[in-house]
Amino acid sequence: AWKIVLDDAGAVKAHTNLGVDCQNGGADIAVEKGGLYDITLTYNLAKGVIANSYKYEVVLTKESTLPTTMNMIGEEFGNWLWDNAGVVELTPVHSKPGMFWCTRLISAGKPFKFCAKKEWNGDFTNLGAEDTGFTVADNNCTVAETGVYTIVIDIKGAKITIAKAEVFGIGDAFGSWDAGKYPFTINEDGTATITTAAAGNLRIYAESTAATSDWWTREFNVFEGKIEYRGNNGDQAPVAVTAGQVVTLNFADNTGSIQ
Numbered sequence: 703a704w705k706i707v708l709d710d711a712g713a714v715k716a717h718t719n720l721g722v723d724c725q726n727g728g729a730d731i732a733v734e735k736g737g738l739y740d741i742t743l744t745y746n747l748a749k750g751v752i753a754n755s756y757k758y759e760v761v762l763t764k765e766s767t768l769p770t771t772m773n774m775i776g777e778e779f780g781n782w783l784w785d786n787a788g789v790v791e792l793t794p795v796h797s798k799p800g801m802f803w804c805t806r807l808i809s810a811g812k813p814f815k816f817c818a819k820k821e822w823n824g825d826f827t828n829l830g831a832e833d834t835g836f837t838v839a840d841n842n843c844t845v846a847e848t849g850v851y852t853i854v855i856d857i858k859g860a861k862i863t864i865a866k867a868e869v870f871g872i873g874d875a876f877g878s879w880d881a882g883k884y885p886f887t888i889n890e891d892g893t894a895t896i897t898t899a900a901a902g903n904l905r906i907y908a909e910s911t912a913a914t915s916d917w918w919t920r921e922f923n924v925f926e927g928k929i930e931y932r933g934n935n936g937d938q939a940p941v942a943v944t945a946g947q948v949v950t951l952n953f954a955d956n957t958g959s960i961q
C-alpha cells in the first residue's frame with residue numbers, strides 16, 4: 703500500500719511496500735551473508751514513480767557465525783552415509799537465524815546425530831543443559847518410543863528439543879485462520895491425515911513450543927506428491943483444494959497426497 707498521512711504533530715508519515723530497487727511491491731530484498739546490518743532508507747520527494755523518491759543502503763557490520771544448514775544422519779536416516787538420499791536436511795525456521803526443524807518418524811532405540819555439513823566434521827548429539835526429549839549414549843541420540851517427532855535445533859539458544867509432533871491446517875480450506883484449531887490425526891505408521899472443510903488454498907504447519915514464532919515460520923505443503931518446506935522463503939505457491947478432500951502426509955518418506 704502507498705499512503706501519506708499528516709499526523710497530529712504536523713509531521714508527514716509515508717507508508718510504503720518497497721522491494722528490490724525501491725520498487726513498490728517489488729521482490730524481497732535479500733543479503734548474501736547472514737549477520738548484523740545497518741539499513742538506511744532515504745526519502746527525497748521526486749516526481750514520477752515512487753522508486754525515484756527512495757534509496758536504501760545495506761551495510762554488513764558483523765558477519766554471523768551461525769550455520770545456515772543442518773542435517774540429521776543415523777541408522778534410519780541415510781544408514782550413516784552422508785551421500786545417501788535418506789539423510790534429513792532440516793529446514794530453517796523462518797526469520798530465526800541458527801534455528802532449524804524437521805518432522806520425521808523415528809523408531810525407538812535407533813541412533814542418530816546432527817551436523818551442519820554433510821561430513822564427519824563437527825557432528826554433535828547435544829547442545830546444552832536444556833536439551834529435551836531424547837537420550838545420548840555411545841555418542842548417539844535415541845528416543846524412547848517410536849513415533850512422529852518434531853525436532854527443533856536452536857544453535858543460538860544452545861538447545862535441542864525433540865517432541866511428539868503436532869501438525870495443523872489453517873486458513874480458508876479449514877474455515878478460519880485460528881492457529882492450533884485444525885489438527886492432523888497422526889498415525890503410528892508415520893502418516894498424518896486431515897479432511898478439508900471448504901474450498902480454498904491449503905496451508906499446513908508444524909507446531910513447536912521450542913520455536914516460539916508465528917505458524918508460517920514452520921510452514922510446508924504438498925507439491926506433486928512430495929512435502930516441500932517454506933524455510934526462509936516467501937509464501938509458497940497456492941495449493942487449491944475443495945471441501946471434503948483428504949490430505950495425507952507421510953513423515954517416513956517425506957511424501958504426501960491430496961485426494
